[in-house]
Amino acid sequence: MKKKLRLSFNAPAVLTFTALCVIAQLISMLTHGESNRVLFSVYRASLLDPLTWVRCFTHVLGHAGWEHLLGNIMYILILGPMIEEKYGTATTAFIMAATALVIGIINMVFFPGVMLLGASGIVFAFILIASITIREDNTIPVTFILVAVLYLGQQIWQGLFSQDNVSQMAHIVGGAVGAVLGFLLGRAKQKRSPY
Template identity: 45%
Template structure:
């Protein structure tokens, strides 16, 4: 029996984030915050190329090992399923769009920086509830997952903590949109 690199986008994403966390552990958190955190409102500089990079790269940086393991437990569980269903190129597109949306909205509306793949996690959680969707149907699992996960995030948003529920909610919304749109887009591509 041999090992298979079965989900290249998911595994490469996990590997890159882990290497960045190892470097952060050795060099200190400042290096990670400098390269892998989306700027907060008022901190974004339109003339700084690094700030544009950070709008997406923030999903690779984490505040510590617990943060990384918490996110990648879900990503390594859900990513291969989604990668098999939607293909690697589609999954990486959805991940980049989710990172960009959460990064831009954080930069526009929140004063603190954003770091971590939680938005990707919530995108994957909501998308996973669509794995058996048929045209014209809304899966009951999607409704239950939306109520449980996003409802919890709206409640947690009222508490003072260091967690960006905003990124979770936006990740969930992008996952729901991708979940609804993917079958429609796939049907149009197949019929062409």
């Protein structure tokens, strides 16, 4: 008997995140961008306002438009399932939440006049994690070094010498969070492995 083809919800954390980003973009369209200001971006605000802390996580759901959203989601859909298969759904969700929180806090502390939104920090975290997902004990993959130098070096260069609306800080911090978590997760996985 032939088996029927069926859809597989293969990466729940990544697919749920993608759906939330699309919903946030639709809400932004319906509110003419007001929802981005209130919920889906992070900026310096009173620490006593509960929404300040919510925005530290939800700013990664908001995007400036469909092109911005699709650019980020494409990378997340390419890299995320591999990371989720390797580390699990809960860990992948933790990686995304931790990246969002660190970027949100750094933006509030060091860039008081900047309203930041978008998932590019998560993209860079995934890029760095993906470059070190397969490695041997006590080794640093050359691919990781090349990715770190090329991607993060490019962001530092652009941050110093270009005036655009792209937050190189989010890219750099996202990459740094991804590198740290990638090494920590790899080390923890190796300690649990019986081989």
